[in-house]
Amino acid sequence: MTLSFAPPTDPGLAVHVIEKGALGAWADTQPPHVRSWMTASGFSAKLGQVLLVPGADGSPDHVLAGYGTAASRARKRFPLAAAADVLPEGIYHIASGLPAERAEIEALGWLLAGYAFDRYAAQPGARARLVAPNGVNAARIEVLANAEVLTRDLVNTPTADLGPEQLQASVESLAQEFGAQCRATVGEALIEQNFPMIHAVGRAAEQEPRLIEMNWGRAGPRLTLVGKGVCFDTGGLDLKPAAAMGLMKKDMGGAANVLGLSRMIMALDLPLQLRVLIPAVENAVAGNAFRPGDILTSRKGLTVEVNNTDAEGRLVLADALALADEGAPDMVISMATLTGAARVAVGADLAPFYTDDDSAAQALSLAAVQAADPVWRMPFHTPYESLIEPGIADLDNAPSGGFAGSITAALFLRRFVEHSRYLHFDIYSWQKAKEPGRSKGGLAQGPRALLTALPELLDL
Structure with missing residues (x-):
């Protein structure tokens, strides 16, 4: 098994990483249909919570990934990888919300979420592929x-x-x-x-x-x-x-x-x-x-x-x-x-x-x-x-x-x-x-x- 980032030529769906304490301010910047979808879906930005937001045609337009609180993140090695585990198969890129100082570790965790030991039986890892975040050394993380x-x-x-x-x-x-x-x-x-x-x-x-x-x-x-x-x-x-x-x-x-x-x-x-x-x-x-x-x-x-x-x-x-x-x-x-x-x-x-x-x-x-x-x-x-x-x-x-x-x-x-x-x-x-x-x-x-x-x- 080889783990790698998705090619940057296909950015896929945008992922907005949202801390629990910043949810209200973020929601205030969104159009009414997005706020309504968040409310109806019960999205609270808790760690690992993911919400696919539909576009006008009903297909997924972007993703909200809950980043929880500092206390909840301290209990996980790779907090954002919780989102990778539940997202459907596809390509994604981080559009906002991920602190720059956490980008390399979270990108590594996302890659590692794709690992599965499948030598003896099918054991699929996460199928959500990530485009390397801006500013990270993608080649080193893949190593x-x-x-x-x-x-x-x-x-x-x-x-x-x-x-x-x-x-x-x-x-x-x-x-x-x-x-x-x-x-x-x-x-x-x-x-x-x-x-x-x-x-x-x-x-x-x-x-x-x-x-x-x-x-x-x-x-x-x-x-x-x-x-x-x-x-x-x-x-x-x-x-x-x-x-x-x-x-x-x-x-x-x-x-x-x-x-x-x-x-x-x-x-x-x-x-x-x-x-x-x-x-x-x-x-x-x-x-x-x-x-x-x-x-x-x-x-x-x-x-x-x-x-x-x-x-x-x-x-x-x-x-x-x-x-x-x-x-x-x-x-x-x-x-x-x-x-x-x-x-x-x-x-x-x-x-x-x-x-x-x-x-x-x-x-x-x-x-x-x-x-x-x-x-x-x-x-x-x-x-x-x-x-x-x-x-x-x-x-x-x-x-x-x-x-x-x-x-x-x-x-x-x-x-x-x-x-x-x-x-x-x-x-x-x-x-x-x-x-x-x-x-x-x-x-x-x-x-x-x-x-x-x-x-x-x-x-x-």
Whole structure:
């Protein structure tokens, strides 16, 4: 699926965006038949309310789109996309009422309202196509929208059709599209090339574990993105109950978000050197599965006691992060659907992130507001380091006690990045119920905020 604006040569129906508090003043400027139609239809300009106003021949002449109040808009990521969801198929352009500072975000939301995951059954998205509003960078908005399509499609695809092999094929396809280089270290080669924890987590699955690498760009600052690619997480021998296993096809959401961000970077031709690392595995149960109580030696040489095989994501990320840090790039960013503790802390809508770099945190937080991609800084609280030190090994992959689970996971990962500025995202990557511009299912969390912050993060 490709999302795009309608051609400007066909402006279609005019859309007048009307705030609830401005309805009376706007109505006073309209001819009597329009005022009568508004009254008869009960149009009150509440958020998401749409009114097709007929012309003299009875066919639609223009559209009124309710923009609600500031309070109601604050509860939606893309308020105007609510209109896109209910308008009939056709072409539309914004004629008045949309604040200039909101035009790009609302245009993006309108495009995203057209997304549907229709691989297995017809699932139409919004059919109301928008002409790009005046003054917006239409090409850039289309890049953002189609990067999100990539992320959503990957997260939504079940593991039967998106195991480690198919995830590798998706990376190879993206690399081919933008002239990047791609390679993978697969199966026993992981042992030979010193990625023991990636191998241990994925060795019980039918599809062999692998580390997928993509490289793009020859000049500029060096950015390495690391995405958790656990294509399904049974929990391993510490088997999840059925209710907790239902969404585990999305456990590769970190990889999907990293690939969405990578697509943005390459499509916009940003002046940087990009490296992408995705440890792709299925955490399966078999006779050769890794076990609770096992002690694994990581690529970095740190030993890890496995106290829960369901805390596998940090194991595969650790080997990939160690590789990333060996080259001392200007910045390393990891993204992972890592802990339920993060959901308890901030819910499903916020993307929590960790960093020791205050300036990076400030840049990212400001960029998130601009990009309508909310994030929240969490603490790398060093006094909790003792919680991840079991004594029998250097590190514990699942500290007991149940407190600060997202923080201890982030501290675990930080042990593997010593030479680079580091940002870590513990995301959910799932929309539980349909919202304007956000279909139920897979979701990008963090990439737009990161893209907006990159000029400051990397001095581009």
